[in-house]
Amino acid sequence: MPTVSMTVNGRKMSGECEERTLLVNFLRENLGLTGTHVGCDTSQCGACCVHINGDSVKSCTMLALQAEGAEITTIEGVADGDNLHAIQEAFRDNHGLQCGFCTPGMIMSALDLLKHNANPSEAEIRHHLEGNLCRCTGYHNIVKSIQAAAAAMGGTP
Amino acid sequence: MTGSGIGARVRRKEDKRFITGRGNYTDDINRHGQTHAVFLRSPHAHARIVSVDTKAAMAAGAVAVLTGKDVADAGINGLPCGWLIHNKDGSPMKEPVHPVIAFDRVRHVGDIIAMVIAETKNKARDLAELVDVDYEVLPAAVNAVEALKPGAPQVHDDVEGNLCYDWHLGEREPVDAAFAQAAHVTKLDVYNNRLAPNAMEPRAAIGEYDRASDEHTLYTTSQNPHVIRLLMGAFVLGLPEHKLRVVAPDVGGGFGSKIFHYAEEAAVTWASKVVGRPVKWTSDRSEAFISDAQGRDHHTHAELALDKDGRFLAFRVSTVANMGAYLSTFSTSIPTYLYATLLAGLYATPAIYAEVKAAFTNTVPVDAYRGAGRPEACFIVESIVDKAAHETGRDPAELRKLNLIPASAMPYQTPVALQYDSGDFVKNIDDALKVIDYDGFPARREASKKKGMLRGIGLSSYIEACGIAPSAVAGALGARAGLYESGEVRVHPTGSVTVFTGSHSHGQGHETTFAQIVCERLGVAIENVEVVHGDTAKIPFGMGTYGSRSLAVGGVALHNSLEKVIAKGRKIAAHMMEAAETDVEFKDGSFRVAGTDKSLGFGEIALQAYVPHNFPHDELEPGLDETSFYDPKNFTYPNGCHICEVEIDPETGVTRIERFVAVDDFGNIINPMIVEGQVHGGIMQGIGQALCEDCIYDEAGQLLTGSYMDYCMPKADMVPFYEVGTNVVPCTHNALGVKGAGEAGTIGAAAAVINAIRQATGVEDIQMPATSQRVWQAINASAAKAAA
Structure with missing residues (x-):
C-alpha cells in the first residue's frame, strides 16, 4: 500500500492506505480524527x-493520496x-447545534x-450553506451563530 | 433557584465536545481486532431467492459470509412488533415473520440477503460483489391502496389481500346521523407523502462478544438502548439481560428512525460470537434510504359536517396506511392510536369516527417519524377546516375560533379516547394572528399582486398527545411494553451529583435541561451535575426518547428522585441539628430549622451520608442515592398555532416562505433556548414535507429518490428566521407541569404551509410536496378552468 504524508492541524502525519481511500476515511481511520463526519455518499x-x-x-x-503534502485543518484544529x-x-452561545453531527462541517464551511x-x-449566509445539511436546527440558529461569529471576528453585524 | 435553574437560557453542557470534534458517535468507536460487515441487499422489491452462493467470497478471503440459512440454523427469531392492533371484529392483526436475513424471499429493495464480514470495509464491499444470488423476480405491490385490491401481488403468503389490520375508533352511528342533519359537508382526499427521516448520522452498530465472561456488547445508534436490549435479547437472539449490554453513545439525530430494533443490530451481535471478533457496520446514506424505516404514507378520505352557523357536527375519516414489507417495532400503533386519537384536533366536534386499513407492500417498512401519526392527523383536520371555511365563505381563523374547545371546558374528553388536561387554544390563535399582523394581510397581498406575485396566509392549529404513556392505558390498547421512565440521582460525598436517566439525548440537550432541574431543586452549581444516559450497564432501566416524552416522563422520574434525596437529607439534617424533621426546611441548597439561624448546606448533608459519624443509623441507611420509576397519569397535550405566509411566482410556481409564526403551549419550560431550537427544527421538517421531501417508488418498487441527489432535503435558503413564542399553560398531572416540545413544529407546520399555498392560488387540491412544478400546474389548470 502506498504511503501518504500531509500536515494536519500543524502536525506532520503520514500513513499507509489503499489508493482508493477517500481523504475523509484516512482522517477518521488512519489518523483517528473522528470529528470529521460522513453523512452521505454523494457529496451533498x-x-x-x-x-x-x-x-x-x-x-x-478526494482521495487521500491527492492530499500528499497538503496543509489540512480539521475541526480538531x-x-x-x-x-x-x-x-x-x-455556535455554543446561539444554540447553533443539537445532535452535533453536522456541526464540524458547518463550522469549517462557515x-x-x-x-x-x-x-x-x-x-449570503443561507446561500453559502447550500452544501451543508442539518436536520435538527432548521438552520435558524446556525445562521444566527454565523452572524454572531462575523461580529465577534471583526465584521460588523 | 441558581442562575442555571428552571427557566434559564443555559448554554448546553454537551456542546464543547461537539464543537471541537470530540463527540463520540458509534462510527467513531473502534474495538480491538474488529472486523467489518457489509450487508448484501436485494436489488429487487419482490423476488424468490433461488440460491445464494457464498463460495467465491469465502475463497477470496471473507472472514465469514452469513445468510438466511445460517440465521435459521442458529435458531434466531424474527424481529418483533411492539404493538398489537385488533381488527374491527376483535381478531388480532396479521404479523408475518420479519427475518433478520431473508431466507427464501426478499420483500423490498434493501432486504438483507447476506452479511459479508472481512478485515476492512472496502474488502467486505468487494467480497459482497462475489456473492452469487439467483433471484426469481416477482411482481411487486407498491401503492397501499392498490395492494388491498383483489389480484394484487401478495407480499406475504400468510396475509391474505395484504391486509395487516382493519381497525376503527369512535362510534359510527352518531356520526352518520349528524351528517344526515348537516347544512354543509366538506370532503377532502389527501395523500400524506412518504418521508425518509434522514438523521444526519447514518445508523451504525458494533457487536462484541467476550468469551471469558460470555457477555455481549452492542454499540448502536439508538434512541432507546434498553428497549433494544429487551427486544433483541429476549425475542430475537435469546440472550438474557445480564449478559447483554447495549450502549448508545452520542447519537446524531433520530427523529424516530432510531427507536426501532433493526436487523443489523441483531446480526452484528450474533456474528461477533460466530467469528470471535468484534463486528462493525456503518450504513451508507444510500443504504439508509432502503433500510431505515420511513414515515407517513397515508391515503385518506375525510368528511366534515357543519351546521348552518359553521359549527362542526361530525367528522369521519377513512385511511389506508402503508406498513411496507414488514412490521417495524412500533409501526402498527402509528396510524391507529397515535393518529386517529388526534382527529378531534382542538375542536369540540361532538362525533368522530375513523377507520384505518393497514397494508403490506414491497417497500421499506414504515414506522414513527417525528410526530408519528399526529402530523398526519393534524394535516387532515387543518386542511378540511380551511376547505370548509373557503366553501362556506368564512374566515379560516374565525371558523377555527368558533369551534375551538374553550379553556373553561378543561379537562375535555374527546370522542376519540383522549382527555385533554389543559390549554388555551383561543389565546394561541389570537397571539399568533397578532404577531403575523393578520389584519394587515390584505394590504400585503395587494402589494404582492402589484409585483405580479400571489400571496397567501395559512393557519394550522395543532394538538398532540405526548409523554407516552400511562402503561395500563397503553397495555389495554395493545402495547407490549410499559412506558414509564427511570431516573437515578447519585449524590456523591462532596455534594456533586450524577444523574442516570433512561431518557436518551440525540440532540435534545438533556445533559443541560436535566442538570437544570437538579440545580433548581438541590441548589448545586450546574458544573457539579453530570447527566449519564445511553448505556444499559449504567442506567437502572429506560424506555428511551421518542414521542416528546423525555421531560414529561424522564424529567418527572428525575424530579421524584430529587424529592427522595431531599426527604432523606431532611432526616439527616434534623438529626444533626437536633430538631424535629417537620421543622426542617430545604431552600436554596440549605436545610434550616424554621425560626432559628441553624442551617446546614446540602454538601454537609451529603458528606454526612457517606461519613456517617453523626447519623440517624436507627432510622436510615448511609448513602444518598435515590431512584424513581415514573409512570405518567395521562398523555400530555402540547398545542399551538402556526401561521405561514407565502409568496408564489405564478410564472414558475416557486413558493417562498415569507414569514412563519408559531405560538406553542408546552407547559412549563426548563430551558427556553433549547425549546426554541426544537421548534425551529420541527418547523423545518414540516416545511420539508410540505414543499420538497418525497419518497417516490416506481411500479417495480424501486425507490427513485434514494440519495441526496434525488431526495430533496430542506436547505438554509428555503426559509426565513422563524418567529416563535410560547403560551404557557402548565400540564395539570405531572410534577413539573411540562408537556414536551420535540415534535410540535413538525406536526403543525405542513398544514400551515399548504393552507397558505391553497389560499394564494385559490386551488384546494394541492398535494404534498407542493413542488414548484405542482404549484405551477395547479395555477395553470385553475386558470384554464376559469377561462373555459
Whole structure:
C-alpha cells in the first residue's frame, strides 16, 4: 500500500492506505480524527468539510493520496488548545447545534465564508450553506451563530 | 433557584465536545481486532431467492459470509412488533415473520440477503460483489391502496389481500346521523407523502462478544438502548439481560428512525460470537434510504359536517396506511392510536369516527417519524377546516375560533379516547394572528399582486398527545411494553451529583435541561451535575426518547428522585441539628430549622451520608442515592398555532416562505433556548414535507429518490428566521407541569404551509410536496378552468 504524508492541524502525519481511500476515511481511520463526519455518499451533506491549503473542501470528494503534502485543518484544529475559536463560541452561545453531527462541517464551511466575506448578509449566509445539511436546527440558529461569529471576528453585524 | 435553574437560557453542557470534534458517535468507536460487515441487499422489491452462493467470497478471503440459512440454523427469531392492533371484529392483526436475513424471499429493495464480514470495509464491499444470488423476480405491490385490491401481488403468503389490520375508533352511528342533519359537508382526499427521516448520522452498530465472561456488547445508534436490549435479547437472539449490554453513545439525530430494533443490530451481535471478533457496520446514506424505516404514507378520505352557523357536527375519516414489507417495532400503533386519537384536533366536534386499513407492500417498512401519526392527523383536520371555511365563505381563523374547545371546558374528553388536561387554544390563535399582523394581510397581498406575485396566509392549529404513556392505558390498547421512565440521582460525598436517566439525548440537550432541574431543586452549581444516559450497564432501566416524552416522563422520574434525596437529607439534617424533621426546611441548597439561624448546606448533608459519624443509623441507611420509576397519569397535550405566509411566482410556481409564526403551549419550560431550537427544527421538517421531501417508488418498487441527489432535503435558503413564542399553560398531572416540545413544529407546520399555498392560488387540491412544478400546474389548470 502506498504511503501518504500531509500536515494536519500543524502536525506532520503520514500513513499507509489503499489508493482508493477517500481523504475523509484516512482522517477518521488512519489518523483517528473522528470529528470529521460522513453523512452521505454523494457529496451533498457537507459533514466532512475540512480546509485544504486554505480552501474549504468536502473531504469525501478526494482521495487521500491527492492530499500528499497538503496543509489540512480539521475541526480538531480550530480551537487554540482549550481556547475556543470565536466561531465555536458563537455556535455554543446561539444554540447553533443539537445532535452535533453536522456541526464540524458547518463550522469549517462557515469559517470559509467568513474568510472571503467578513460581513455576510443573512441571504449570503443561507446561500453559502447550500452544501451543508442539518436536520435538527432548521438552520435558524446556525445562521444566527454565523452572524454572531462575523461580529465577534471583526465584521460588523 | 441558581442562575442555571428552571427557566434559564443555559448554554448546553454537551456542546464543547461537539464543537471541537470530540463527540463520540458509534462510527467513531473502534474495538480491538474488529472486523467489518457489509450487508448484501436485494436489488429487487419482490423476488424468490433461488440460491445464494457464498463460495467465491469465502475463497477470496471473507472472514465469514452469513445468510438466511445460517440465521435459521442458529435458531434466531424474527424481529418483533411492539404493538398489537385488533381488527374491527376483535381478531388480532396479521404479523408475518420479519427475518433478520431473508431466507427464501426478499420483500423490498434493501432486504438483507447476506452479511459479508472481512478485515476492512472496502474488502467486505468487494467480497459482497462475489456473492452469487439467483433471484426469481416477482411482481411487486407498491401503492397501499392498490395492494388491498383483489389480484394484487401478495407480499406475504400468510396475509391474505395484504391486509395487516382493519381497525376503527369512535362510534359510527352518531356520526352518520349528524351528517344526515348537516347544512354543509366538506370532503377532502389527501395523500400524506412518504418521508425518509434522514438523521444526519447514518445508523451504525458494533457487536462484541467476550468469551471469558460470555457477555455481549452492542454499540448502536439508538434512541432507546434498553428497549433494544429487551427486544433483541429476549425475542430475537435469546440472550438474557445480564449478559447483554447495549450502549448508545452520542447519537446524531433520530427523529424516530432510531427507536426501532433493526436487523443489523441483531446480526452484528450474533456474528461477533460466530467469528470471535468484534463486528462493525456503518450504513451508507444510500443504504439508509432502503433500510431505515420511513414515515407517513397515508391515503385518506375525510368528511366534515357543519351546521348552518359553521359549527362542526361530525367528522369521519377513512385511511389506508402503508406498513411496507414488514412490521417495524412500533409501526402498527402509528396510524391507529397515535393518529386517529388526534382527529378531534382542538375542536369540540361532538362525533368522530375513523377507520384505518393497514397494508403490506414491497417497500421499506414504515414506522414513527417525528410526530408519528399526529402530523398526519393534524394535516387532515387543518386542511378540511380551511376547505370548509373557503366553501362556506368564512374566515379560516374565525371558523377555527368558533369551534375551538374553550379553556373553561378543561379537562375535555374527546370522542376519540383522549382527555385533554389543559390549554388555551383561543389565546394561541389570537397571539399568533397578532404577531403575523393578520389584519394587515390584505394590504400585503395587494402589494404582492402589484409585483405580479400571489400571496397567501395559512393557519394550522395543532394538538398532540405526548409523554407516552400511562402503561395500563397503553397495555389495554395493545402495547407490549410499559412506558414509564427511570431516573437515578447519585449524590456523591462532596455534594456533586450524577444523574442516570433512561431518557436518551440525540440532540435534545438533556445533559443541560436535566442538570437544570437538579440545580433548581438541590441548589448545586450546574458544573457539579453530570447527566449519564445511553448505556444499559449504567442506567437502572429506560424506555428511551421518542414521542416528546423525555421531560414529561424522564424529567418527572428525575424530579421524584430529587424529592427522595431531599426527604432523606431532611432526616439527616434534623438529626444533626437536633430538631424535629417537620421543622426542617430545604431552600436554596440549605436545610434550616424554621425560626432559628441553624442551617446546614446540602454538601454537609451529603458528606454526612457517606461519613456517617453523626447519623440517624436507627432510622436510615448511609448513602444518598435515590431512584424513581415514573409512570405518567395521562398523555400530555402540547398545542399551538402556526401561521405561514407565502409568496408564489405564478410564472414558475416557486413558493417562498415569507414569514412563519408559531405560538406553542408546552407547559412549563426548563430551558427556553433549547425549546426554541426544537421548534425551529420541527418547523423545518414540516416545511420539508410540505414543499420538497418525497419518497417516490416506481411500479417495480424501486425507490427513485434514494440519495441526496434525488431526495430533496430542506436547505438554509428555503426559509426565513422563524418567529416563535410560547403560551404557557402548565400540564395539570405531572410534577413539573411540562408537556414536551420535540415534535410540535413538525406536526403543525405542513398544514400551515399548504393552507397558505391553497389560499394564494385559490386551488384546494394541492398535494404534498407542493413542488414548484405542482404549484405551477395547479395555477395553470385553475386558470384554464376559469377561462373555459
